[in-house]
Amino acid sequence: MGFRVIKTTIATVLAIVIAHLLGILNPLSAGLLAILGVDVTRKRSIHTVSSRFFASIMGLVMSSVLFYIFGFHIWVLAVYILIGFPLISRANLKEGIVTSSVVVFRVFGGEDVSFEALFTQILLLIIGLGSAVVVNLIYMPNEEDKLTGIRRKVDSLFGLIFERIASQLRDPDYVWDGQELIEASREVELGLSTANRALDNQVIAPDEAWAIYFYMRKQQLDRIESMLQLISQVYQRMPQGEKASVLFDQLSIDVKRETYTGNTEHMLQELEKEFKAMELPHSREEFEIRSAILQLCRELALYLDISRTSKYPTEKSIRKRAVKQKT
Incomplete structure (x- = not known):
């Protein structure tokens, strides 16, 4: 103002x-x-x-x-x-x-x-x-520095969210208030509005990279919310939950990197092969929990698919006006 x-x-x-x-x-x-x-x-x-x-x-x-x-x-x-x-x-x-x-x-x-x-x-x-x-x-104010700051905060919050998910999978009694999810949603909305404002200031050759990035994060938040609903059904410790937690530990690291590494995706594929080779559940409770974990892995695959097909600007790409893929 x-x-x-x-x-x-x-x-x-x-x-x-x-x-x-x-x-x-x-x-x-x-x-x-x-x-x-x-x-x-x-x-x-x-x-x-x-x-x-x-x-x-x-x-x-x-x-x-x-x-x-x-x-x-x-x-x-x-x-x-x-x-x-x-x-x-x-x-x-x-x-x-x-x-x-x-x-x-x-x-x-x-x-x-x-x-x-x-x-x-x-x-x-x-x-x-x-x-x-x-x-x-x-003259219009340059929003690049502000957008970069928002991106870093969003990436950090996503990393914390995945750490909390990993903790819940290892210990179903772990209590998480979901504050990071609320903050991430707020920052993504702020990023979207800022990116759209910056886009409106680019009369010639507009660069939509920032808007694409924050829209990608908004889509991924929907996937994370679906994951949390499935995790609430994992009320007992299971070997499958322990293995799935390793995926989210890796994702909490990859999400902060500038490029899409594919590490989590590769680990997920290996885990799905292990799941197929495991014995069938011996009780209804085990069946329900393992089913929830399997669905969780499928939601994770959808999350990673969004990462692989979407692009966003990093600090290096801002200088070069290029775009890199992001986990």
Whole structure:
């Protein structure tokens, strides 16, 4: 918010100075239009300013016709609002209603629909909204460092989650409050919003790597939640649980690495072969627990499949604008 205020200040002063140098009457109107044009991202700014400009032109044409035919009366202004606002909205220019109102009210206040008066309003629009676009395009904060920090925190939280899962598989009496899962979900959502904002600031050759990474993590959180439901069914110590815990120990290490190692996937394949070679369960309880562990391994396979097919940026790839796979 603080940075946006600074941008708004610069755009406003710039618009007023330009309008004053061009000798336009009441240059403060250009500053007001600049305030309305400043936005949080480059793409959104371009879209907003375009909507405001064309909505203002549309409103200027409609109001000028009404004022020319019926004169400058309050009831004519009311008719314009009743007719103009719905038409502007239907034209998908709803964001420009306020800006168009500023222009129309200036024409109404000046009681002049001559070509010179209308040209002055268009000039003010170009100066005010143009100043806002220029300020937005010149500089936007770089989100790379922030995104890298969020990624590191997410990776660390995922590592802790897998350590907790391994502990539960070894000892079903182990109590975990799931706080890391809540924090990871919050950080992933923060990463997604930050990545989308950074993407909107890239007008030319946008890089979607960060958005892909955080979307991947969001998908993997769904898989982890399914794993936790299955782990709750493992209420006794079992050799299969001990073996499965080793997988999550390895995954807690791999998840922090920059590249997809495939270590956990290879260990999982070997474990599945062992499971197939084991004797059948001797009791219903053993069957239920082993079934839950087997389902857990299948959920883990889905998690790893997401890792293998998705990509995300590492610190090295940010510099090289490349993308590496991540566990």
